[in-house]
Amino acid sequence: MKILIVDDNANNRMILKLLLEDYEEEHNVEFIIDEAKDGLEAVEMCKDKYFDIILMDIMMPKMDGIEATKIIRETNLEVMIIAVSAVDDSDRKKKILNIGAEDYIAKPVNADIFSSRIENYITLIEARGHQKLNTKTMNVFTNEIYSRHTNFIIKSEDSLSEFWEFFLLNARKKNESLSDVVRTIFSIAEVQVKLSIESGIYIEESDELQFFTLTKLDKLPKNIAQLIVLKNKLECEYKIENSKISFKLSKVYAKEENEVEVYVPVASVVVEENDIIASPVEYSSQELVVFDYIDGEDLYELEDYSTKLGSLMLVVGSGDIAEEEVMEIYSYLEKLGSILSTYSEVYAISKALTTLAYDMSQHTNEFIENSSDLGTMCKAFSNDMSTWIHMSFHSGAPSADFMNDTIVVNCETIGGMLKINDSSGDPLDDLDDIFDF
Structure with a gap:
């Protein structure tokens, strides 16, 4: 049984830990006990670890127990959160119970009452173990409960x-x-x-x-x-x-x-x-096809420029990119766009690459200033370009326009982040200007 004690007072944490150790010895059970000194630390710990019981103080610095309970409960319906507080405030007590805590223990903690409550909690947890872990669906399509979940x-x-x-x-x-x-x-x-x-x-x-x-x-x-x-x-x-x-x-x-x-x-x-x-x-269902609509010399240059562009794109997220490197990036984008411009199957990609090259040439300073934020998107763009070339012309792709929309949206998103402070027209054309309201 994994238990987290959350309290800004080290003495209070020690008292609860000693009570739990006494219970372990008396009932021949084993607890794994962790401690957090405020609600913020508790929230962070719950992201990395699973706990069966959280003993949560209410009044704490950085983040109080009410807010911490709310955040933890949004992603964890199974953990049993118990408010343990000396606060003689019926409103706060009611609020933390309504927001997700399952019980309330007043300080100073009575050893006999605490032992009895812990026994009840363990019984409840064991009973829940025979039920489905997830009792709530999040999507709006179905009420069916699925056992596999990933949450962010x-x-x-x-x-x-x-x-x-x-x-x-x-x-x-x-x-x-x-x-x-x-x-x-x-x-x-x-x-x-x-x-x-x-x-x-x-x-x-x-x-x-x-x-x-x-x-x-x-x-x-x-x-x-x-x-x-x-x-x-x-x-x-x-x-x-x-x-x-x-x-x-x-x-x-x-x-x-x-x-x-x-x-x-x-x-x-x-x-x-x-x-x-x-x-x-x-x-x-479609079979995968290796396409040959790009002639050999153009394909060689396409792969060469794409590889060089990919290496530069990996530097973007470092936050330490020089103006010369930005110029190289949009130069390679222009060359790639030029190569693809004569092939109707990928004209959309050609246009997107050329447009992004122009946007970067007009917003070089913005690209440098926001390079840390652009890193993830640029890395994804590079990976997508590499995947598109490999599958379309070597291993096989489902269609001649495979990944066209993906690469176009990638280019538009990077360009939009550079033009975030430009004047806006049609909201569907310059969607990123929504931050200027």
């Missing part, structure tokens, strides 16, 4: 980058539909971070389906989430309902070594007054 609490650009890297940079298989969903969620959550809105991303999985859900949409200015979704032109089923947006994806699996099946989603989007609902997705 988004309150900074670092936590948002963790989500990005988990699903895109570290992905063993490239799935264009998944990439589009991750980029869309990233764009919406990025707005939330800039507006200091703490949200959650919840991924629920069955053997066939993945549901991605982003919360706290109601805290954003009206229609921004809808505009971002429309801009990214998603080809999957999704719904916006109340304060959440959920995306429904069919999983893509690699079959035997010489038998690969790729599912390509096809959906039409219906925009209603207060909702966005996509029609059900139909999937078709």
Whole structure:
């Protein structure tokens, strides 16, 4: 049994620890006990460790027990949070119980009462162990409970980058539909971070389906989430309902070594007054094809420039990039765009690369100043370009326009971040200007 004691007073933590050790000895059980000196530290510890019981003080510096309980409870429905406080305040007591604490023990703690309560908690936890761990679904498509979950609490650009890297940079298989969903969620959550809105991303999985859900949409200015979704032109089923947006994806699996099946989603989007609902997705199986529409010399230059560009893009996130390196980046973008401009299959990519090169040439200082923030996006762009070239012209891709939309959106997003303070026109064309309201 894992227990976390949260209290800013070291003596109070020691007393609770001694009481727990007495219970261990008397009842022949084993506790693993950790300590946190304030609510903020408790929240951080709960991200990395699982606890069965949290003994939570209310009045603490940095973050009080009420706020810590609220944050922990948003992502953990199983942990038993017990308020332990000397605060003689019925309002605070009622608030922490309403917000997610399951019991309240007053200080100074009576040893006999404490032992009896601990025994009750253990009994309850053991009873819950025979039930499903998750008793609540997050997505807006179904009430079915899935056993596999991955959750991210988004309150900074670092936590948002963790989500990005988990699903895109570290992905063993490239799935264009998944990439589009991750980029869309990233764009919406990025707005939330800039507006200091703490949200959650919840991924629920069955053997066939993945549901991605982003919360706290109601805290954003009206229609921004809808505009971002429309801009990214998603080809999957999704719904916006109340304060959440959920995306429904069919999983893509690699079959035997010489038998690969790729599912390509096809959906039409219906925009209603207060909702966005996509029609059900139909999937078709396609064989992978190695394309040869680019001649040998152009392909050699395409791979050479892409490799050099990729090396420079990795420097972007370091926060130490020189003007000459930025000039090299947009020079390679121009060359890549020029090579692809004569091939109709990838004209969209050519146009996006050329536009990004121009945006960078006009906003070189902005690129340098924001290079740390642009690092993750530039790294993803480089990976996507490499994947597109390898699959389209060497290992096989499902279509001639494979990843066109993904690379175009990547270019538009980087360019939009550079032009964030420019004057805005059509909200679908210059969506990033929403930060100027």
